[in-house]
Amino acid sequence: MSVALTIAALLAALAVAAPGFFSRENLSDLLLGNLPVLIVAMGATLVILAGEIDISVGSVFAICGIVAGLVAQAGSPILLTIAATCATGAVLGALNGVLVAYAALPSIVVTLATMVALRDGLRWATQGAWVQNLPSGFQWFGLSQAVYPFVACGIAAALQVALSYVLRHVAAGRTVYATGSDVDAARLAGFNISLVKSAVFTIGGALTGLAAVLNAVRFNQIPSNAGLGLEMKVIAAVVVGGVAIRGGRGSLTGTLLGLVLLALIGPALVFLGISAYWERAIQGAIILAAVALDAWRARRRRPDVMLAVQAS
Amino acid sequence: MTKAYAGVRALKGVSFDLHAGEVHALVGENGAGKSTLIKVMTGAVAADSGSIDVAGRRVTHMEPHAARALGIAAIYQQPALFPHLTVAENIALTLESASVWRRVDWNARRRRARDLLNRVGARINPDRSVETLSMPEQQIVEIARAIGADARVLIMDEPTASLDEREVEHLFAVIARLREHGTGIVYISHRLEEVFTIADRITVLRDGESVGTWLTNEIDRPQLIRLMVGRELSAVFPKRQVTLGEHALAVRGLRHRASGVFDVSFSVRRGEILGLAGLVGSGRTELAEILFGLRPADAGDIWINGATVRLTSPSQAIARGLGYVPEDRRQHGVVLDMSIASNASLANLKSVARAGLIDREVERASAARYVDQLGIKAASLDADVGSLSGGNQQKVALARWLSTNPSILILDEPTQGVDVGSKAEIHALMGALAARGLAIIMISSELPEILGMSDRIAVMRAGTIRGVLTRADATQDKVLELAIA
Numbered sequence: 001m002s003v004a005l006t007i008a009a010l011l012a013a014l015a016v017a018a019p020g021f022f023s024r025e026n027l028s029d030l031l032l033g034n035l036p037v038l039i040v041a042m043g044a045t046l047v048i049l050a051g052e053i054d055i056s057v058g059s060v061f062a063i064c065g066i067v068a069g070l071v072a073q074a075g076s077p078i079l080l081t082i083a084a085t086c087a088t089g090a091v092l093g094a095l096n097g098v099l100v101a102y103a104a105l106p107s108i109v110v111t112l113a114t115m116v117a118l119r120d121g122l123r124w125a126t127q128g129a130w131v132q133n134l135p136s137g138f139q140w141f142g143l144s145q146a147v148y149p150f151v152a153c154g155i156a157a158a159l160q161v162a163l164s165y166v167l168r169h170v171a172a173g174r175t176v177y178a179t180g181s182d183v184d185a186a187r188l189a190g191f192n193i194s195l196v197k198s199a200v201f202t203i204g205g206a207l208t209g210l211a212a213v214l215n216a217v218r219f220n221q222i223p224s225n226a227g228l229g230l231e232m233k234v235i236a237a238v239v240v241g242g243v244a245i246r247g248g249r250g251s252l253t254g255t256l257l258g259l260v261l262l263a264l265i266g267p268a269l270v271f272l273g274i275s276a277y278w279e280r281a282i283q284g285a286i287i288l289a290a291v292a293l294d295a296w297r298a299r300r301r302r303p304d305v306m307l308a309v310q311a312s
Numbered sequence: 313m314t315k316a317y318a319g320v321r322a323l324k325g326v327s328f329d330l331h332a333g334e335v336h337a338l339v340g341e342n343g344a345g346k347s348t349l350i351k352v353m354t355g356a357v358a359a360d361s362g363s364i365d366v367a368g369r370r371v372t373h374m375e376p377h378a379a380r381a382l383g384i385a386a387i388y389q390q391p392a393l394f395p396h397l398t399v400a401e402n403i404a405l406t407l408e409s410a411s412v413w414r415r416v417d418w419n420a421r422r423r424r425a426r427d428l429l430n431r432v433g434a435r436i437n438p439d440r441s442v443e444t445l446s447m448p449e450q451q452i453v454e455i456a457r458a459i460g461a462d463a464r465v466l467i468m469d470e471p472t473a474s475l476d477e478r479e480v481e482h483l484f485a486v487i488a489r490l491r492e493h494g495t496g497i498v499y500i501s502h503r504l505e506e507v508f509t510i511a512d513r514i515t516v517l518r519d520g521e522s523v524g525t526w527l528t529n530e531i532d533r534p535q536l537i538r539l540m541v542g543r544e545l546s547a548v549f550p551k552r553q554v555t556l557g558e559h560a561l562a563v564r565g566l567r568h569r570a571s572g573v574f575d576v577s578f579s580v581r582r583g584e585i586l587g588l589a590g591l592v593g594s595g596r597t598e599l600a601e602i603l604f605g606l607r608p609a610d611a612g613d614i615w616i617n618g619a620t621v622r623l624t625s626p627s628q629a630i631a632r633g634l635g636y637v638p639e640d641r642r643q644h645g646v647v648l649d650m651s652i653a654s655n656a657s658l659a660n661l662k663s664v665a666r667a668g669l670i671d672r673e674v675e676r677a678s679a680a681r682y683v684d685q686l687g688i689k690a691a692s693l694d695a696d697v698g699s700l701s702g703g704n705q706q707k708v709a710l711a712r713w714l715s716t717n718p719s720i721l722i723l724d725e726p727t728q729g730v731d732v733g734s735k736a737e738i739h740a741l742m743g744a745l746a747a748r749g750l751a752i753i754m755i756s757s758e759l760p761e762i763l764g765m766s767d768r769i770a771v772m773r774a775g776t777i778r779g780v781l782t783r784a785d786a787t788q789d790k791v792l793e794l795a796i797a
Contacts, residue, residue, distance in 0.1 A: 172412035174397075178405055181394035188356060188392045189406045190377035248396035298443075 002293070003240060003257045006286075010264055018271035026267070028149055032218055034263045035156050036061075036211035038256065041234040042163055043093075043204030045255045048238050049167075050200045051180035051247030052100055052107040057208050057234060059118035060092045061227030064212030066122065069131030069222040072138040081138070086209040092118065093205015097198030115231070122224060131222040139217055152214055159207070164252045176200060180247025236283065237262055240290040244298075261286065322348040324520045325362070330465060330496040335487060337511035337528075338500045341540055341757070341792075345520040346500050347389075350467045353498075354386045355379040367464065380406065383464035385457070387471055391450040393442045400425035400438035403457045428456040432486045448475050455486065466490065467498040472506060484510055502591050503797050504533055516540055534789070537796070541759060541788040549764030552743040556767070557582030559618070560751035561634075561720050563603070566612035571598035572775040576612070580720070580751045585742065587766030588755045590795050594772040596755045597639055600722045603753075604636040605629040617719060630659060635713030637706070639724040639755070645709035648698030652690055653679035655697050656711045663715065682711035687737060703727075703734020710741065721745065724755045739765060759788050771795050 014021045040057050047054045068085040076084065096114055100107045140148040167173035178186045179196045187193055216222045241258025243250025265286070266279040323345045330336050338346050351357040353364060355374035364371045366382045393402050404421040408414070425438035434452045442450060451471060458466050472480045487497060487510060501507055507514060508528060516523040516539045523539050562579035573595045580586040590596050601607045603614070605623035614621050616632045623629045629636070638644040646655050653672075656679040657664045664675040679693050686707045690700055697708050706726060713721060726742070727735045742765060746752055756762050762769055769781045771794035779794045 169416050169418075170412075171408065171414050171416055174401065174405065174416060175412065177397060178394050181396040182392070185392040185394050188354075188376050190380055244396070248394070 003242070003254070003261055003290075007257065007261050007264065010261070010268055014268055014271060018273075021267065021271040030263065030267055032149060032152065034259065035152050036215040037230065037233055037237070037263070038156055038259050039159060039211040039214065040204075040208050040230060041237045041255050041259055042159060042252060043200075043207035044231075044234040045238050045241075045243055045250065045252055046163075046167075046176060046200040047107075047204050048235075048243055048245065049180045049247055049250055050176045050197055051183065052197060052200070053235070053245075054093075054096060054107065054111045054201060054204055055231040055235070056092075056096060056111040056115040056118060057204070058227035058230035059115045059122070060089055060205055060208045061212050061215075061230055062223075062225060063092065063118055063122050064089045064209040065216045065222050065226045066126060066131055066224055067209075068213045068216050069134060069138075072135055073131065073133065075135070078137055078141050082210065082213050085213045086206045089209025089212070090202050090206040093208070094198060094202040096205070097201030100201065101194035101197035126224040128224055130224055132220075134220060134222070139220060141217055148217075155210075155214070160252055160256060167252065177248055180244075180249075182248070233262070234259075236287050239294075240286055242290070242294065244294060245291070258290075322520050323352070323359075326517065326520070326522045328515060328522065330498060332464070332496050333491050333494045334512045335491055335497045335499050335510050337507040337514045338498060338517060339502075339504070339507060339514060339536065339540060340517035341759070344517040344540075346517055347469065348520075349517070350386060350469055350498065350500065353379070353465075353467060354384055356386075380461065383462060384467070385461050385463035385465070386467040387451065387454045387458060387469065389470045391447075391454050393450055393453060395443035396441060398439050398441050399429075399436055399445070399453055402442055402453060403428060403438075403460055406457060407460050424460065425456070428460045429453075431459060432456050433482055448479050451475070455483070459486075459490070463495060465496050465498070467500075469500045470502065471499075472501060472503060480506070504536060505797070507536075508533065537789055537792050541792060549739060549761075551764065552747050554583040554747050556584050557749060560584075560616070561603075561753075562615045564613045566599075566602060566614070567610050568598065568602050568607050569610050571595065571602070571607055573598050573602060575776050578770050578777060578780065580753055582719070582749045582751050583746050584767045585746050585752045585754055585765055587762040587769040588753055588772065589757075589759070589762045589769055589791050590772035592757065594795065595775040596772050597724055598775075599772070600636060600638075600724055600753070600755060603629070603722060604634060630716055630718075633717075633719035634722065635659070635716060635718035635720070636722045637709045637713060637724065637726060639728065641702075641705055641709050646697045646705050646712075649696055651694045652683065652688065652697055652700075652708055653693045655708050656682055656715060659712045660715045678715060679711070682714060686711055686714075686741060701734065703730040703738065706730055706734070706738060707741075710738075714745075718750065720751045720753070722753045722755070725757065726754060727756075727758070727761060759791060762786075762791065763788065773797060 020026070040061065044054060044057065064085045067088045068081055071081045071084045072078075092114070096107070096111050099105050099110045136142065141151060143151060167176065175186070175191050175196050178189065178191060179193055183193060212226070215226065237259035238250070238255050239245055239258070240261060241250065241254030241256065243254055262283055265282050266276065269276050269279055269282075326345065326349060328349065338349065340346050348357070352359045352374065355376045355378060358373065364374055366384065369382070371378060371382070394405070397405070400418070400421040403425045407424075422438045429436055429438070429452070432452055432455050434449070434456070436445065436449055436452065442453065445453065455471075471483060475483060490497060499507070499511055511528050513525055513527055514531065514536065515525040516536065518540060558581060559579050560582045564577045566576040567574045576599060578586070588596050588599070598607065602609050603623065605625045605628050608624040614623060616634070621632055623632070626636075647658070653676045657670075657675045661670065664670055664678055666674070676693050682688070683690065683693065688704050688707045688711070690704060697705055700708065723742070727738055730738065742752060742754070754765060763786055766786075767783055769786050769791060770777045771779050771781070771791055773795055774797070781790060
């Protein structure tokens with residue numbers, strides 16, 4: 001709620017001070033640049049709701065981008081390229097998931113290790129070379145530059161709606177919340193904790209793969225060092241969006257709002273004529289504010305109401 | 313049923329039966345094996361041997377899932393609920409069908425929650441998240457959930473611990489209704505009058521064994537207490553006669569509202585061992601933590617060696633000459649991954665440091681003295697404390713405090729999980745320390761230890777000291793009488 005209000009205030013300030021911000025071109029750039037981040041953040045939301053964390057998304061994102069380019073170069077149609085990239089992401093996510101869920105290793109350490117190993121593995125494999133000479137059917141999905149944004153938005157919106165629905169209204173989604181809320185209680189309730197945990201990592205990986213394709217098709221070459229710092233962006237969006245960092249509480253709508261707010265800061269500063277050097281500092285302040293607010297609310301949620309028992 | 317934890321047998325061939333439509337109480341001292349027995353019945357832990365028959369079906373490997381399918385539900389002392397989820401969802405999650413792709417019907421969940429809560433006579437909004445509920449409310453939610461599961465067997469572990477009188481009455485009405493419907497209820501409680509009110513039969517556990525089962529009307533309260541205590545003072549305690557000195561520590565009207573400790577007054581003299589008895593949860597450990605400055609008191613006075621002091625942090629307490637060996641030594645008493653020498657110097661780094669740097673030689677020399685004095689058996693001073701036996705770990709925890717040269721030592725369950733030989737050594741050590749003029753406060757759940765080691769015994773119940781017995785007066789029955797409401 002407070003995030004939505006902040007966004008509204010920011011947009012209002014921009015409407016008055018810098019109407020140029022709302023030009024079609026600027027909005028389209030902003031949107032296309034952040035859609036992949038949003039999709040990765042959806043996966044991160046699932047992982048964090050289940051009480052885990054994945055900081056390897058940036059490296060998985062880079063690998064998936066390269067895979068997408070190579071598959072496309074080999075002449076694959078765009079749908080197959082997307083499928084192959086998602087599958088790559090899912091496999092890497094499952095690797096994290098299995099190590100966390102079945103080897104019972106802490107996810108922050110597992111994904112720190114895969115973050116470093118996958119990134120350096122990619123550097124070694126590509127020797128830092130970018131994928132170039134992409135086929136024409138790859139860029140903008142082979143669509144016109146005017147149509148593509150609608151397709152990309154449609155994909156993201158469909159995912160946002162579908163995943164929100166599953167999280168709220170399908171039993172599988174509720175087990176994610178239950179696992180993140182109290183692992184022991186979830187085990188006593190008979191849930192398969194390991195399956196839930198490995199599933200959220202796998203889904204997160206697949207979504208990162210999809211995001212990598214959506215990012216890659218915007219350019220005519222694919223860098224081998226994409227996604228640096230991506231984990232920070234998505235975790236920040238999730239936290240600012242009100243998802244409890246220890247799991248069990250939050251929603252994808254929150255993550256969406258969190259990302260919109262953080263993504264608006266930088267461009268807004270430029271349009272408002274403030275030095276862009278402030279972007280990171282302000283983002284950091286917002287994250288701190290979000291975490292502090294969450295801690296304050298958690299304290300207030302403590303029991304205060306006495307039991308109302310009626311004689312039967 | 314047999315179950316061992318890390319070599320300590322918590323259950324030794326216990327048999328237990330429960331009829332439909334009966335309330336069967338399970339009583340016993342702390343550590344008698346009650347909690348382990350119910351965990352085995354619900355599949356929360358796996359038994360090492362033995363089997364469970366439920367309505368004619370034999371189960372050798374109970375698991376939470378299977379227990380649920382068989383209609384076994386449990387309400388633990390600590391509610392096993394999901395704090396972030398709503399009441400309705402908490403009730404629904406274990407009741408709905410197993411398919412993970414089914415659609416969740418929120419309205420049906422709410423209706424069911426409201427209906428079940430009505431059946432136990434509670435008015436709790438099903439849309440509230442569980443973390444906003446008080447402990448009694450959470451317990452009510454658990455009971456509602458168990459009823460919703462159509463449990464044939466309902467296990468209640470200290471269900472009244474956080475309820476007030478009216479709520480207890482209400483709970484009993486619910487239990488009576490369940491009994492009429494043919495539910496078998498296992499009822500665990502330290503409150504014996506409750507047991508006599510509600511139970512049809514009573515089984516007594518002692519030291520992991522079943523002492524026997526009686527109909528409630530063929531046994532009375534004193535008999536029951538005798539059965540719970542059972543054993544004679546078998547071990548010989550090396551109690552030394554020590555001339556008592558000045559008051560080392562005195563407290564008056566001590567209170568810490570958040571931990572439920574109130575109006576605690578007592579004193580302990582140099583050379584004296586004060587036993588602090590009481591059931592788990594009676595506030596003994598909380599009292600120790602108040603004295604050690606971990607939970608600064610809200611009200612009350614503390615004198616140490618005659619001077620009024622305020623203790624708001626452990627460092628202050630240490631400076632005043634207090635030492636505290638906590639109950640769970642593996643978690644709080646020693647650092648398992650550090651060497652004996654490093655552990656021993658931890659509370660008094662200044663004494664082994666020169667110009668702010670730790671002098672390893674001085675540290676080792678000091679540790680060597682204690683290893684020798686306390687008879688710590690270890691391969692070397694550099695051995696990780698984690699590699700030692702429980703008794704030797706406890707001695708290292710003691711060594712740490714002896715190096716600070718304390719005048720008052722608080723020992724919380726000093727011989728828990730320690731083998732018999734080390735136990736005797738630790739007892740001898742305590743006697744020697746008292747003879748040197750230390751005042752010792754010993755918290756113990758083991759009655760023979762309390763009776764054998766203490767000069768006086770303070771018995772706690774529900775947050776305060778209910779009575780102080782002298783060594784000459786104290787008997788097992790008297791201590792238990794004060795400890796049990």
